[in-house]
Amino acid sequence: MDSNPQSPNPQFPEPSKPGARDGESGREQDHRLVRLAKTGDELAFAELVRRHERGAWRVARRLVPSDEDARDLVQDAFLRVFVNLEGFDFKYAFSSWLLRIVNNLAIDSLRKRRTAFSISGDDEDDPEPGLMDPKALSPSAAMEQTETAAEVQACLETLAPHFQSALVLRELEGLGCMEIAEIVDATHVTVRWRLHRGRKLFQEEWERRARIKQTRAAEPGGGANKDAARFVDPAEQGPEPEPRT
């Protein structure tokens, strides 16, 4: 059986983003595919994978440090989806459910990574600086963009995982607080607080690094900056607020 999910199936419209108000048909098609997949229809599940792999990949890749980790995470997420199809709640969009699984797996992965980071005190997996395609730019511009990407990623990695996931879902997927709340299983107030706190912490870290760079540039002969990669304990980043209604 040729169940290659790369070729779009004209029978099913493309999915809408989670929470999109004009995407009911895509959502219903997803639900139809879920029902078919529950009966063991492999093609239906392959179609679900094809429709949602890109979104899942984008989120996963922003939260874990390498393509390989993101691929494994997304594949694991789809396996979990298949295993738990019986428990799918048709009140929700399939994409929300999938992103919740991806998000939970990514947060687990980030927590393990942060634990390893704090124990070793050394980041062995350097952030991949090639996220922004340097080939399309002049050498100096490419180098600058690569450095900026590495700096941003390093700043992002100092944030606690739940801040990272809220920022990624908001900035990358353009989701609102209610949609993110559905995915991360929190109240929209908590999501707003995570966005607020995450952006503030990111800004502080970004500015701290900028000050360090300026200081180094001002020093004669430069100098090694041992303080550049700073591990920030999640406890420093503040407790979750009490949910308000």
Next chain:
Amino acid sequence: MKNPSCTEAQAELPLFVGGDLDSEVSKRVERHIEHCADCRDGLAAARTAHRVLHEYLVSPIVELHQPEIWSGVRAGLLERGLIRSPAGTSAPQARASYQGLQTPATAGRLLRLLPLAAAAAAGLFYLGLLAGRSGPMAPAFDPSGDPANQLLVQDPPGPRAGSDLARETLPGALPLGTLAPLAKGQLPLGLEAEPWLGEALPLHLRPGAGASAAGFQSPYPKRADGVR
């Protein structure tokens, strides 16, 4: 000390730059910033940090690296027995037959096993050489020792060269040059009881070639796909 409006505006800046404020609150912040130089500086800094973060997160280049996802998912489903291959074959068979199913990770795991497999093969080959060195090879299937039924190459007289050693094979194997007695349409002594073995030979070499080959029957049932 800042006036309350400044405090409120500064506190709202992280949500303001992301467009996450209610329109009413957002307008109040805007109005305040128009008249407050301090808060304008704060807004510029917040906007810079938000811009670099947003640009980094939405850069589309990551999607160019997106690997094939379905093949790995399907392999995982097959491994766990959650789906069956269309032909009802086992998971490994289905995986091998599915185009592009081997993910880089799977291929990497197989590649890591290659040195072990090579070492095992080399060990077996060396054992075979040692067995060959232990003396003139005994006939593999003929307890009577009839030279006409020898399957294995006998040690030539004189010193043994490396190439000679390499020609030797494990007992039971069919090295080159040993098919001469079979070409007469005879099976070596001891093989008559296993006529199905003749099917491994070309038709003209099978027992009773030309006369009885057409009527040759395998003792094993024939599968629907014609493969025994």
